[in-house]
Amino acid sequence: MGEVIHKTVKPLQVNPFKLSQPMGATLAFLGVDRCMPLMHGAQGCTSLPKVYFTRHFCEPIAMQTTAVTDISAVLDGGDAGIVEAVKNITAKVTPALIGLCTTGLTETKGDDIRGIAKQVDFPLVWVNTPDYEGGLESGWALATKGLIEQLVVPAAQCNRQKAVLLPHVSLTPIEVEKIKEFIAAFGFTVFALPDLSTALDGHLGEKQAALSSGGIAVNDIMGLADAALAISVGDSMLSCADALLRKNPAMRQHHFAHLHGLAASDSFTALLLAESGRSTPPPAIARWRSRLQDALLDSHFSLGQTRFLVASEPDQLVGLCQALGEAGGRISTAISSVDSTQLARIVSGEVLVGDLEDAEQRAGTVNVLVSNFHAEAIAHRLHKGLLLRGFPNWEQVGNVLQNDVLYEGGCYFICAAANVATAQREH
Amino acid sequence: MASKPKIRELLNESACDHNTTKKSTCSTPTPGATTGGCAFEGAQIALFPYADAAHIVHGPITCIGSSWETRATKTGFSGRDLTQMGFTTGISTSDVVFGGEEKLAAAIDYVVQHYAPEAVFVYATCVTALIGDDLDLVCQLAAERHGIPCVPVHAPGFVGSKNLGSRLGGEAVLQHLIGTAEPDTVTPYDINLIGDYNVTGDMWQYTPLLKELGIRVLSTLSGDGRIADIRCAHRARLNVIVCAKSLISLTRKMQERYGIPHLSLSFYGQRDTSAGLLAIATALGDPDLLERTQALVAREEAALEKKLIPYRTIFHGKKAVLNTGGNKAWSIASALQDLGIEVVATAVGKSTEDDKEKARMYLGEKGVLMTKPGQEQAKIIDETGADLLLAGGRSLYTAIKKGIAFADVNQEKKKSYGGYAGLLNLAEDLKNALENPVFKNVARRAPWER
Numbered sequence: 094m095g096e097v098i099h100k101t102v103k104p105l106q107v108n109p110f111k112l113s114q115p116m117g118a119t120l121a122f123l124g125v126d127r128c129m130p131l132m133h134g135a136q137g138c139t140s141l142p143k144v145y146f147t148r149h150f151c152e153p154i155a156m157q158t159t160a161v162t163d164i165s166a167v168l169d170g171g172d173a174g175i176v177e178a179v180k181n182i183t184a185k186v187t188p189a190l191i192g193l194c195t196t197g198l199t200e201t202k203g204d205d206i207r208g209i210a211k212q213v214d215f216p217l218v219w220v221n222t223p224d225y226e227g228g229l230e231s232g233w234a235l236a237t238k239g240l241i242e243q244l245v246v247p248a249a250q251c252n253r254q255k256a257v258l259l260p261h262v263s264l265t266p267i268e269v270e271k272i273k274e275f276i277a278a279f280g281f282t283v284f285a286l287p288d289l290s291t292a293l294d295g296h297l298g299e300k301q302a303a304l305s306s307g308g309i310a311v312n313d314i315m316g317l318a319d320a321a322l323a324i325s326v327g328d329s330m331l332s333c334a335d336a337l338l339r340k341n342p343a344m345r346q347h348h349f350a351h352l353h354g355l356a357a358s359d360s361f362t363a364l365l366l367a368e369s370g371r372s373t374p375p376p377a378i379a380r381w382r383s384r385l386q387d388a389l390l391d392s393h394f395s396l397g398q399t400r401f402l403v404a405s406e407p408d409q410l411v412g413l414c415q416a417l418g419e420a421g422g423r424i425s426t427a428i429s430s431v432d433s434t435q436l437a438r439i440v441s442g443e444v445l446v447g448d449l450e451d452a453e454q455r456a457g458t459v460n461v462l463v464s465n466f467h468a469e470a471i472a473h474r475l476h477k478g479l480l481l482r483g484f485p486n487w488e489q490v491g492n493v494l495q496n497d498v499l500y501e502g503g504c505y506f507i508c509a510a511a512n513v514a515t516a517q518r519e520h
Numbered sequence: 521m522a523s524k525p526k527i528r529e530l531l532n533e534s535a536c537d538h539n540t541t542k543k544s545t546c547s548t549p550t551p552g553a554t555t556g557g558c559a560f561e562g563a564q565i566a567l568f569p570y571a572d573a574a575h576i577v578h579g580p581i582t583c584i585g586s587s588w589e590t591r592a593t594k595t596g597f598s599g600r601d602l603t604q605m606g607f608t609t610g611i612s613t614s615d616v617v618f619g620g621e622e623k624l625a626a627a628i629d630y631v632v633q634h635y636a637p638e639a640v641f642v643y644a645t646c647v648t649a650l651i652g653d654d655l656d657l658v659c660q661l662a663a664e665r666h667g668i669p670c671v672p673v674h675a676p677g678f679v680g681s682k683n684l685g686s687r688l689g690g691e692a693v694l695q696h697l698i699g700t701a702e703p704d705t706v707t708p709y710d711i712n713l714i715g716d717y718n719v720t721g722d723m724w725q726y727t728p729l730l731k732e733l734g735i736r737v738l739s740t741l742s743g744d745g746r747i748a749d750i751r752c753a754h755r756a757r758l759n760v761i762v763c764a765k766s767l768i769s770l771t772r773k774m775q776e777r778y779g780i781p782h783l784s785l786s787f788y789g790q791r792d793t794s795a796g797l798l799a800i801a802t803a804l805g806d807p808d809l810l811e812r813t814q815a816l817v818a819r820e821e822a823a824l825e826k827k828l829i830p831y832r833t834i835f836h837g838k839k840a841v842l843n844t845g846g847n848k849a850w851s852i853a854s855a856l857q858d859l860g861i862e863v864v865a866t867a868v869g870k871s872t873e874d875d876k877e878k879a880r881m882y883l884g885e886k887g888v889l890m891t892k893p894g895q896e897q898a899k900i901i902d903e904t905g906a907d908l909l910l911a912g913g914r915s916l917y918t919a920i921k922k923g924i925a926f927a928d929v930n931q932e933k934k935k936s937y938g939g940y941a942g943l944l945n946l947a948e949d950l951k952n953a954l955e956n957p958v959f960k961n962v963a964r965r966a967p968w969e970r
Contacts, residue, residue, distance in 0.1 A: 107607055107631075158549075197582070225613055
């Protein structure tokens with residue numbers, strides 16, 4: 094195991110792939126049905142992420158801004174802007190919920206949104222997400238925690254068949270759906286919080302982007318506390334699981350660092366067998382497991398001679414590295430956008446918190462890069478193979494349908510990686 | 521600093537036509553009902569295309585983390601294209617508390633050492649403006665340290681719109697770069713191109729024609745731009761503003777300071793391209809040049825017309841509804857008309873007074889200027905029997921429902937629609953949209969729907 098570098102010594106970020114907390118919080122709110130994410134900041138705090146997500150998801154995105162100006166930044170403590178924004182939003186549409194998050198601007202000036210939320214006579218969940226702290230994962234997790242703390246009604250009883258999935262931000266809509274179906278196959282009724290699988294899954298619908306369309310219903314969030322099982326995926330979601338357990342201490346909590354690759358899928362299946370009291374999984378799951386075994390063997394020849402550089406959000410990074418490693422892929426460098434407890438789990442020549450300048454400097458002896466759209470220029474300059482994963486992917490269509498997790502997604506992922514590596518060698 | 525008087529002055533532009541009738545300045549954004557970009561974005565759009573300069577964003581991660589490498593502004597610069605890189609101090613909590621000036625100075629040093637830019641632009645953002653970091657001083661000291669221009673750009677997002685940010689960007693260039701160097705030679709045919717950012721190579725559709733005519737592009741702000749050139753911009757004979765109202769303050773000041781006249785034009789569509797070239801030749805005041813330009817325009821129009829023949833039959837009698845913003849409301853309409861497509865409606869909800877006037881001019885009496893296109897366009901498609909909807913992704917469902925072709929005009933373009941040659945690209949894309957059966961196929965009813 095290589096060295097883990099938790100802090101960069103550079104005075105700046107060059108070609109950053111780190112994203113901000115308000116962006117993560119906004120995505121989480123988009124996983125709630127008929128929600129309007131509202132950023133308390135300047136108009137650019139909203140317009141830039143809106144364009145960013147529109148291009149990534151190939152869908153129009155619903156989000157609004159309190160449009161703080163230099164004058165209101167000084168004269169308004171946020172009360173006037175937020176109250177007026179809610180008034181203007183609800184004049185046009187009727188959201189089931191408004192998801193309010195702060196930005197660096199309004200945190201610097203110190204607006205008390207908790208207090209302001211009390212003045213708003215409309216269903217609203219608030220969360221503090223300065224963009225000079227944390228990143229995409231923590232923003233998503235903070236908003237999820239806010240939804241739990243402010244909406245879920247406490248319970249003492251458990252519905253034995255009910256499970257709650259708490260997915261980290263980098264799981265694609267189709268991955269969330271597949272995990273839900275996997276759990277459901279063991280006889281559970283499953284709710285995901287947040288749930289992008291029915292929201293930003295790339296479906297054609299009417300009145301797009303007036304509000305979020307699809308996602309978990311507010312009523313379903315309120316009723317989550319009687320679930321028997323809380324399953325968190327990704328370390329960023331642990332605090333959300335804790336918050337949910339406080340709503341019902343009788344709930345059983347299980348945590349998975351990730352669901353990539355054979356070993357993690359096995360642990361997940363073992364848990365569901367135990368929780369459901371079954372001795373064998375449904376036949377389709379067993380079948381996919383045997384396909385993954387075969388895919389690992391088919392791809393090991395290519396992957397066994399390939400050196401990878403992986404750069405991603407930590408909850409995704411750990412999974413990608415694990416899955417590649419299972420078929421002998423050698424991770425030379427793993428770069429995380431932010432620090433995380435996940436970094437200690439990664440088997441790689443070196444692990445660091447950094448940016449894509451760090452990636453470019455370390456890509457010399459690597460064959461294949463696994464990273465987002467911004468790595469394309471590096472791959473092009475240095476003639477490397479590239480597997481596009483994570484935010485943003487502005488180049489390819491269909492990225493919301495990209496499934497890398499559990500037995501089935503593991504097959505697709507490992508074959509795709511092997512094929513990119515082979516093409517790179519023969520190029 | 522971006523002082524209040526300066527911003528008020530920039531917003532109250534006497535060279536704007538609408539200012540004779542409308543004294544109010546650009547309005548402040550409405551909380552909960554705002555879609556536009558901020559001043560930082562405007563400054564970024566105006567200045568980032570200088571590919572030989574480094575662009576350091578002094579702020580938290582959102583500002584550049586979500587926006588670098590988003591605009592396909594092409595450059596002929598042979599070194600590393602710094603436009604397509606993201607540099608940010610990515611300030612943290614401790615910077616907010618203790619100030620970010622030291623970090624910024626170190627960041628400038630790092631960038632100069634590793635990427636050897638011709639200049640460094642430093643962009644203030646809301647947070648660093650609020651905590652009061654002194655960008656002017658940091659930049660001044662860095663410029664002395666490194667012997668290259670370090671330009672503070674005071675366009676934090678919260679001071680206003682994208683448009684204002686572009687003005688503030690132009691202001692920074694005027695204050696810190698223009699007039700700081702002299703060109704090796706000057707000619708009577710030197711012009712500056714202002715406001716064309718060479719997105720997808722738009723500029724390169726007409727700059728070869730200028731060159732053929734002997735017109736020299738002395739500098740640009742900022743498409744395919746070079747720092748060394750813009751420093752000499754004060755020696756040009758003419759400022760040509762391309763499709764950008766926001767930089768008119770800059771050209772007016774250059775007229776006052778250096779006596780350079782300016783004219784505003786567009787290179788979208790055949791008519792505008794021809795008119796633009798002739799206007800430049802006329803403004804330069806050489807009868808021989810004008811004659812040669814007329815000949816060139818005739819030649820290019822004839823060549824284009826020949827290439828458009830196969831498209832003419834396809835577009836004959838076709839009607840389009842256009843739902844986009846700003847100057848696209850009329851510039852794309854004009855290009856569509858050049859292709860023989862009738863534009864029955866265009867959206868002016870986000871357009872300036874000036875743009876609305878132009879849109880009316882191009883569409884004529886019968887054309888509909890939609891102020892609430894989201895609500896109006898479906899009805900207009902029915903009433904006019906339109907065949908094509910050009911709009912952003914939000915309107916896709918309307919087109920599917922009406923069973924007509926759709927073209928996304930807000931998606932980042934991959935190829936240029938500018939100049940004569942660009943019109944052929946547009947024709948090809950629209951032909952493909954009109955011939956594509958996908959819209960009708962997708963509109964099929966599901967087997968379980970009656």
